[in-house]
Amino acid sequence: MTDWLMYKEKGLFLQSFHPAASLFYLGTLFVLALCFNNPLYQVGLLLVLLLAIWSVDGLMVWEKYLKLxxxxxxxxxxxxxLMGQNGKTIIWLGPQVPVVGQLTISMEAIYYSASMCIRLIEIISVFCLFNRMVHPDKAVSFFARFTGKTALVINMSMRLFPIMVREFERIKTVQRMRGVDFNKGTFLERMKNxxxxxxxxLLSSLENSLEMAESMQARGFGSGPRSSYARNLLRPRDFICIFSCGLGLGIGLWGLAHDYGTYTFYPLIGYLISSNASMVVLLLVLLCLSMPVMLSWGGQHCLFIKSKI
Incomplete structure (x- = not known):
């Protein structure tokens, strides 16, 4: 039931990136998804996200995120x-509502709402890609070098929800075997079950917390400098990813400073393509952000490239 929430190691190329490179890539996608409000830029960024999710074999999982x-x-x-009153292209006039006023639907409000929906899908897709691309233990271990105790709390919090859902289903299964039917009876009877x-x-969670505390004490947590049994090495693929994402982020922010990637919704909708420079900025940003996907494709189909990077 909760398998789609869990990270699965499949030996894919994008999963072999250093946590720093992966987090920088995801952070770049997240920042640009928040900054761009031009629908054309947003659609292009969403296509890059879909390519990256496809590279980590996550399209089936992404469908569930899309439904959410x-x-x-x-x-x-x-x-x-219904509430947007600033648009001038009115396509429907509704009745008067107390306090709110007259309900209207304008073309500008529909465009703005669609843009917000695309942005929401982009942000949730970034988290979907994170869930399929980055091992949570590696990500937390990377930050543990700087804030060990905080990283431990984050790691335990990330594990909490999937573990509790799995434990909840296991307890329900045991109760069903004992004859408890959760779908029959009155509302109060079902609530009692x-x-x-x-x-x-709750009792199981308390027992698990005590076991975890005993394990931490046995391992000597907090008694000295933090040790590590594995190290993540920065390889050429990581430097290429960081450089391309940094270049894409820089071009995107430069474009925003020069009004490329922005869009006017009210009072009248603007042009998606305001100039040729706007398209150049978009193509350069998408090309830079697509570099990890291209590296993934090359690494899967060319052993020479994979061995060199």
Whole structure:
């Protein structure tokens, strides 16, 4: 049930990147997804994300993230389309509503809502890519060099939800074997059945916390300098990824400073392509951000490239 939430090591090329390179790549995608509001730039960035997710064999998982995104996005579109009063291209006039005023739907409000939905899908897709690309232990271990205790808390928090969901399903299975039916009876009877599951889950969580504390004490946590049994080495592929992402981030921020990648929604919608320079900036950003995907494709189909980088 929760397998799609868990990282799976498949030996893919993008999974072999150094945590610093992977996090910088994901951070660049996240920042540009927040900064760009031009729908054309947003669609291009979403295509790069889909290529990266495809490279880590995550399209099937991404569909579940997409359903979650649409579940959140549809109410946003409806509310913003009805409440947005700044657009001049009115396509529907509704009744008067107390406090709110007259309900209207404008073309500008629909465009703005669609842009916000694309941005939401991009941000959730970045987390989907993180879940498929970066091993959580490696990511946390990278930050543990600077903040060991904080990294430990983050690592335990990241594991908490999947483990509790798995434990909850296991307890329900045991209860069903004992004859408990969670789908029959009145509402109070079903709540009583689930309350017993929650009580067992609470006791199990307390026992697991005590076992973890004993394990940490046995390993001497906090008694001296932090040790590590494995080291992640920076390889040429990592430097290429960091350089290309840094270049793409720099070009994107330069474009934003010169009004490339921005878009006007109100009071009238603007042009998607304001100039040739706008398209050049977009293509350069997408090319730089696609470099890790191209490296992945080359590493999978050319052993010479894989051995060199």
């Amino acid at each position: 995104s649409l579940f959140i996005a549809i109410p946003i579109v409806l509310i913003n389309s 689930y309350s017993s599951v929650v009580s067992i889950l």
